[in-house]
Amino acid sequence: MIGRSLRGARAGTRYSTWSVPAFAGAKTLVVTSTNFEDGCPLPRPHAGKGVGDDVSPSLHWTAPPTGTAQLLLVIEDVDVPLPRPLTHTAAVLPPHRDSLDIGELRPGAPQVRFLRTVLGQGYHGPTPLRGHGPHHYEFVLHALDAPVPEGVRTFRALRAWIPGHVLARGRIVGTYEL
Structure with missing residues (x-):
């Protein structure tokens, strides 16, 4: 019932990492998955707890440009009924x-450092x-020209640090609906 009543309320992409200029890069990465195609539904095993x-x-992604010091993966729900997209995951990779x-x-995975989001750490x-309609989940990969400092432990702190550090980016979008 709540989902249906909020059907028209959606964050949209205006504030997503894909749309915010601070997260833009001059080059493009191609991001793919063997589990879903771009713009198509995510299979149930990839849905959250309880679902x-x-x-x-x-x-999988294409090679980042020369000078890439670190990779950053951000997963956001751009259809959540909030003023801004909901960041589900922020992970730093070599x-x-x-x-x-x-x-x-997952927490403890080798070569994966998670930044804390409002949902916690990890995937x-x-x-x-339920009933809100399809949600779009953006999996956005960024190639960075410098390592994310160890003192940057939250996605909020990352937003302050990142301007000028993105060399390239790419995304794949999956949908999910209850």
């Missing part, structure tokens, strides 16, 4: 990575309000 198994999908295996976005799969 699915909360297991992150596999992701620059030599070209993929993440299914389930690899938090789709859990839209």
Whole structure:
């Protein structure tokens, strides 16, 4: 009932990391998955706790540009009924990575450092309000020219640090609806 009544309330992409100029890069990365196609539904195992198994999908991407010091993956729900998109996951990866295996976005995974979001740390799969309609989940990968400082531990702090550090970016979008 709540989802239906809020159906027209959506954050939109205006404040998503894909749209905010501070997160833009001059070059493009191509991001793909073996678990879903761009613009298509995410399979149930990748949905959040209580809905699915909360297991992150596999992701693959093209080589980042020369000078990449670190990679940043941000997963956001741009259809949440809030003023801004909801950041589900923010993960820092080494620059030599070209993929993440299914389930690899979990606390304690080697070579993955999570920044704290309002949902906590680690992968938090789709859990839209029942009846709210389809939600779009943007998986945005950024190639950074400098490592994210160890003192940057939250997504909010990252937003302050990141301007001028993005060399390239790419995304894949999955949908989910209850």
